[in-house]
Amino acid sequence: MTDKNFIIKFGSLIKEETLEVIDSKILPHTIVLEATNPFPGYYEYYEGIQKDVTPHYIYLVTDKKYDLEQFTRTTQKIMADTNKKYHAAQGTITIFNNVYHVIRIRRLTKYDQIQDLQSCYLEEGISLKSNASIPHNSKAMIQLDKFFALEEIGDGFYLDTVEANHGYFKIPKQLSWSEFEDLTKQVKYNMDLLHFDASIGFIYDHFKAVDIIRIYAENLNLDLLKKIRLKFVERIK
Structure with a gap:
């Protein structure tokens, strides 16, 4: 790869996946979801290939949509303070016509990190949604805004x-x-x-x-x- 061919773009992706509710190792009265089988169009042909890869894609449900600058600066600060190199993107998920604002997290190494990450976002002014009930194994339309x-x-x-x-x-x-x-x-x-x-x-x-x-x-x-x-x-x- 050369600098000439390496480019940064901002945009959006839309996909459909089944999301599972995480009930433990999260802050009380918050909502966290996981795509336990991301890329279903590929892995449906290779049953079991993802079972040992955890955590998968984690979604922290927030109380509202936050502007891009606040989200980006907050994420940068959390990564610097914790020396973690996870990936985060904002987006929405739609389940049974209900729309939820989310932060999608990749590259956590264990579920124990979720609660600490939630606390970091709370401390930096990004609040989490607490007054919704989402069924287990819900099919969701996911839109991610990302670089x-x-x-x-x-x-x-x-x-x-x-x-x-x-x-x-x-x-x-x-x-x-x-x-x-x-x-x-x-x-x-x-x-x-x-x-x-x-x-x-x-x-x-x-x-x-x-x-x-x-x-x-x-x-x-x-x-x-x-x-x-x-x-x-x-x-x-």
Whole structure:
């Protein structure tokens, strides 16, 4: 990777996953969720492969949406004070038409860290929601607003330099979630022996919102991303 190809973009991703409620090792009267099986479109073909990887994606439910600067500065300070290198992003989750504001956390090494991290955010002025009841194993629509650290490997094709096995490509138009779901099913049906998980989103590029698809699969490279993109673009009306 060269500095020329390494770029930082801000944008958003939308995906659907099942979230489990965490009942222990959290602050009392708070809500914490976990995606115990992230990237279901890929791992559904490899049963059990994720069982020993814990914690997974953790979602701290906050009382409201906080502005990006406050969230970013608070997260920076917590990481500096605790010498932790976790990853955090803001977003929303929608469960049964109820919308919750969340902080998505990656790369905690044990569940015991969740309560301490909650306390750190509280001490820095980010409050946690306490007056909602979310069912166990709830299917959720997740939207994350985040920075992407990308290596451009082709015109409109990227690999994530932070998150392994993540690739992205540009698409010609914005898709609704239902359109994207249907397209993904069609693409997978026509790609024998190639399993992947996909989500939609956008990045800001040259003052425009550019639509993208995120692909998760092992051993991603430009050739595979080109093959997947071709199948999507052929079907986008």
